[in-house]
Amino acid sequence: MSEFSARVESISISGIREVFEAAGEDAINLGLGQPDFPAPDHARQAAVDAIQAGEADAYTSNRGIQPLREAIADKHARDQNVAVDPDDVIATAGGSEALHLALEAHVDAGEEVIFPDPGFVSYDALTKVAGGTPKPVPLRDDLTLDPAAVEEAITDDTAVFVVNSPGNPTGAVSPEEDIREFARIADEHDVVCVSDEVYEPFVFEGEHHSPMTYADTDSVVTVNGCSKTYSMTGWRLGWVTASSRRVERMLRVHQYVQACASAPAQYAAEAALTGPQDVVDEMRATFEERRNLLLDRFEEMGVEVPTPKGAFYAMPKVPDGFVDACIDRGVVVVPGDAFGDHGAGHARISYANDTETLREALDVMESVVTDLRE
Ligand SMILES: Cc1ncc(COP(=O)(O)O)c(C=O)c1O
Missing domain, CATH: 3.40.640.10 (Type I PLP-dependent aspartate aminotransferase-like (Major domain))
Structure with missing residues (x-):
């Protein structure tokens, strides 16, 4: 008899958490799956x-x-x-x-x-x-x-x-x-x-x-x-x-x-x-603006990203070493394969973060992409 059930031994702590833990406390976290707004x-x-x-x-x-x-x-x-x-x-x-x-x-x-x-x-x-x-x-x-x-x-x-x-x-x-x-x-x-x-x-x-x-x-x-x-x-x-x-x-x-x-x-x-739903409308409008910023910047970088039409995530196709290099430079993104084998070659970016911080993170991503291409 084994000490733990086979069911629980077949799962592990999400790969997303490992990424957070690898990054320093001052890192910009684009790994979070929660909106950056107060509750109504x-x-x-x-x-x-x-x-x-x-x-x-x-x-x-x-x-x-x-x-x-x-x-x-x-x-x-x-x-x-x-x-x-x-x-x-x-x-x-x-x-x-x-x-x-x-x-x-x-x-x-x-x-x-x-x-x-x-x-x-x-x-x-x-x-x-x-x-x-x-x-x-x-x-x-x-x-x-x-x-x-x-x-x-x-x-x-x-x-x-x-x-x-x-x-x-x-x-x-x-x-x-x-x-x-x-x-x-x-x-x-x-x-x-x-x-x-x-x-x-x-x-x-x-x-x-x-x-x-x-x-x-x-x-x-x-x-x-x-x-x-x-x-x-x-x-x-x-x-x-x-x-x-x-x-x-x-x-x-x-x-x-x-x-x-x-x-x-x-x-x-x-x-x-x-209650009033304008809080939701504001969030949607803000997420859309940020998504557009992200798409523009990735286009400038020459990074392919299937256009996300909803939620607050994007999954660009990234070069090998992208995720680790971003984390080393203080920007947390999640490797696509944390979400399944077919996520490999992508990174998941959550844009539930204010625009200023997002711009800063995009500058870092751009420098990573440039360096990886050299
Ligand atoms: C697709 C999806 N479903 C369900 C959930 C669960 O959300 P919660 O338990 O916070 O309501 C999440 C949270 O990230 C999610 O991304």
Whole structure:
């Protein structure tokens, strides 16, 4: 008998953390996956009010407080044009827990989970924690996930495929026709589409589309949350929504590992969802400006970068030694292969950093590129 489970031995601490640790304290950090904005005042205030009124001291219902789940259902009616029953929503400890619930509830030992490569690090790890087999699918040249590649990868052992648009680490946004295809694939095959939409509002070209809009209710599990949309990563508040029978299975896991999402965070999330959305619009506009700055500068450097249409990441194709040289010169970027084998040859740059700092970092990157070419 081994001391630790084979499941936990099959995962390791994310490569992203190693990069942070290698850089000095004064380094410019373009590795972070969180917006550089304050959480909305009205969200903070709602939590303070709930705490002071003594409303946040006790467990809430496992699914979360009713007004929050109603606000989430209203959001899906407004943005996805889908009627969601508030009882078919579970408030979770961030999108991370929502992904965990989705995979625990649907993946049996040895079953396959298809996800984008490069893709968000949790898809591989949480698949292994659930006892499943990761099946990463390489992206197209523009870093979008090809529905045909997903359909081809499906076998009798496939339990789930994950769609993530706008994407981390790519910033890629799937066009409507691809999202419709993912919906069709989920409807036609006996597999669940887990759609991770935590970067939903940050789309600069075209629009965000959700598989839930086009698929049968029972085909899609949708993950979303407040971390990125409202710059509330520390609050740990996300959600998952799906058909009643899927939610009931996910609730079984949630009940035992979490009981309920943090009560103060639930009040804050309700206020964020129902309050003014101009904070989100401002973030989107700022991210777009920074993205354009990044694209201009990379073009000047002669560095190829698939145009990111959303989120706050870019994935330029970089020469060998780029990431280490940037870190040596005080700029943290993440090597693309931290997100899967097919991320090799790229670096992920988060532009959730103020413009001045971004310019400074771009100057360093330019000097690195020049020196590596010599
Ligand atoms: C694609 C994606 N999904 C989900 C998450 C989880 O976010 P959180 O647990 O903070 O809501 C992240 C965080 O970086 C992400 O990039």
